[in-house]
Amino acid sequence: MAGTTNRISRTPSAVTRSAPRTSTEVLNSGPPGANIDLIDTVARHSLAAGYHVSQLPAGRGSRPRQPIAAGRALSAVASPPLGLRRGAGDSVNAMKTERTARRVSVTALTTLAGMHVAWGRGSSWPLSDRESLADAVTGRPEMPGPVACHLVAGALGTAALLVAGQPRRYPGLSRLGAAGVAGVLSVRGAAGLVGRTDLLSPGSVSSRFRRLDRLAYSPLCLALATSIAVSAARRSS
Template sequence: MNVERVASRTSASALTVLAGLHVAWGLGSTWPLPDRETFSDLVVGGAGFPPPAACFAVAGALGTAAALVAGRPRTHPALSRLGTAGTAAVLGARAAAGLAGRTDLLSPGSSSPRFRRLDRIAYAPLCLALAASTALAAAARRR
């Protein structure tokens, strides 16, 4: 199996898992945290549990990104290539904002000190790794 295929499968799998997590949150779960207050501080970055519609919208975007990165729709490879490149760009922008401590520019209210710390050490690096892996998959599809 070549590196590009591994990158594509890894990215698509991670995006699918993240989509599922957002669905669980939309249904009211606070996993992996014990309560809504802690969840809001560490995951959202501010007061208030996110509304289900917001969680489901993010889940839909992540699921769509996973499908595109996985090479879907196979009947429209140009759409898959463009979507994969777009996914890499969005993940890269999210990583940059998080590493700079400015996720609040993309998600207003995401500014609690605990969130910013966790964003810099976990969320943004994950986005950066996914952006790199997805970019590798996108580059391979241009050949």
């Protein structure tokens, strides 16, 4: 009898040690309603991993749930509507376009400003002598003096800053300045295409200059004007 009693008393402890607690028992071990947030979190991560909400334990004291409806709702949260995805994509593309246009315009204006600084200091780059440079760049027998070259360089540098969005504290001022730069370049490009740059720069009448003006200078001005206008329009929107 004593041996029977010992076997009976040892049996529950052996069974208890050999039977681990399941996930359902762990979730149900807390007070009623305490595991609702935990189940919701597990459900969201399980959906992302490929499981369905109906495969998860509901838990004691949790609010009633409909697995299919809950799965659809969470899937809708995880996957935005097609129209919303398209709108986000268009916005990203617009930002990329604006940044590219701004960088190209700022780089070109800064390069031109540097060239005018070099010319003001006596350089003839990219040609061999100052007379050839004057004929090709200005259409005159001689290059302008250092003061005129540096003034043009300063204007181009200021234009580059405005197109880059400076000053940051006054975005309206930078957009207005960028629009003004685009307007000036548009007028310069249009005048060059019709062969009347001399109306803006008296004395620019050499045949070599007019040919280069139509082939290179005026198209460059119009391309920069378009790029700056696109950048300014994207920033304002």
